Amino acid sequence: MADLDDLREGSKFNTDIAVQNQAFHIKGASHLGWGMKDRLTRIFNAKTGKSVMLAFDHGFIMGPTSGLERIDLTITPLMEYADCLMCSRGILQTSVPANINKPICLRADAGSTILTELNDNVVIDIEDAVRMNVSAMAVMLAIGDPKMEAKTVANLYHAANQGAKYGIPVMGVTAVGKEMARDARYFGLASRVAAENGANIVKTYYCDGFSNVVAACPVPVVIAGGKKLPELEALDLCYRAINDGAAGVDMGRNVFQSESPIAMIQAVHAVVHEGLDPHKAFELFNDLKK
Numbered sequence: 001m002a003d004l005d006d007l008r009e010g011s012k013f014n015t016d017i018a019v020q021n022q023a024f025h026i027k028g029a030s031h032l033g034w035g036m037k038d039r040l041t042r043i044f045n046a047k048t049g050k051s052v053m054l055a056f057d058h059g060f061i062m063g064p065t066s067g068l069e070r071i072d073l074t075i076t077p078l079m080e081y082a083d084c085l086m087c088s089r090g091i092l093q094t095s096v097p098a099n100i101n102k103p104i105c106l107r108a109d110a111g112s113t114i115l116t117e118l119n120d121n122v123v124i125d126i127e128d129a130v131r132m133n134v135s136a137m138a139v140m141l142a143i144g145d146p147k148m149e150a151k152t153v154a155n156l157y158h159a160a161n162q163g164a165k166y167g168i169p170v171m172g173v174t175a176v177g178k179e180m181a182r183d184a185r186y187f188g189l190a191s192r193v194a195a196e197n198g199a200n201i202v203k204t205y206y207c208d209g210f211s212n213v214v215a216a217c218p219v220p221v222v223i224a225g226g227k228k229l230p231e232l233e234a235l236d237l238c239y240r241a242i243n244d245g246a247a248g249v250d251m252g253r254n255v256f257q258s259e260s261p262i263a264m265i266q267a268v269h270a271v272v273h274e275g276l277d278p279h280k281a282f283e284l285f286n287d288l289k290k
């Protein structure tokens, strides 16, 4: 029987104070369930609304590319500075410390390698994502690819259905085919298609007119870094993306291939969360590098 000794009646009901409805800080997420919101909040800082995601999933198509030969030596020391870690399940299970306590954006599709053409990617089982307690699943979209477009949109749609069932957000990753123009019209279309098919986050590339891409996308947009640039240029890319409305970066090579990856991720963090201008961020990079 419950212990009824000294059971105290509640008295502070404050009936004169209306319950506060709290606005949710992430674009397009107000109507989502609590689990989805909690996972998105682990990725996008509740104060700034932004995120520095560290992408090191490249090996799933490229193998041990430069900077990713030994995840334990090159990536593990960066993890504490990232807001979210993006990787494949193989790297998560073998090389990411389980006590790191960082949200994981799991590369949730698999298919071809750089040795062949894009092919019919498949999406991993949602149970795997649940088992690994991930905060999001990333699925590639090949918009404009006559062979792969419909299949990859279907993959995203399927992943979003599964994610909705278990409260796991999906990030649509817009791959750019060789034939595609890297402009706001293309990225705007690809991003919007991703969101319309259920993506809760869109990852795309920065371009001229990027603010239109962001404006027309009803969920947060983060940018990929792309090929390695000199550090100042990479920081400038982040700055322009944030200024144009990006909700953060999901950056790989420009961090882990930097001459000082630990300094670089901190400089990127300052641009994304504090709006530091690229020249100041580059000074910070040089100071930290010492």
Ligand code: 5RP
Pocket (backbone or CB within 6 Å): 055, 056, 057, 058, 086, 140, 173, 175, 224, 225, 226, 227, 250, 251, 252, 253, 254
């Ligand atoms: C490829 C990816 C990569 O994670 C992405 O390209 C980020 O890495 P980088 O900043 O090196 O471009 O999603 O589809």
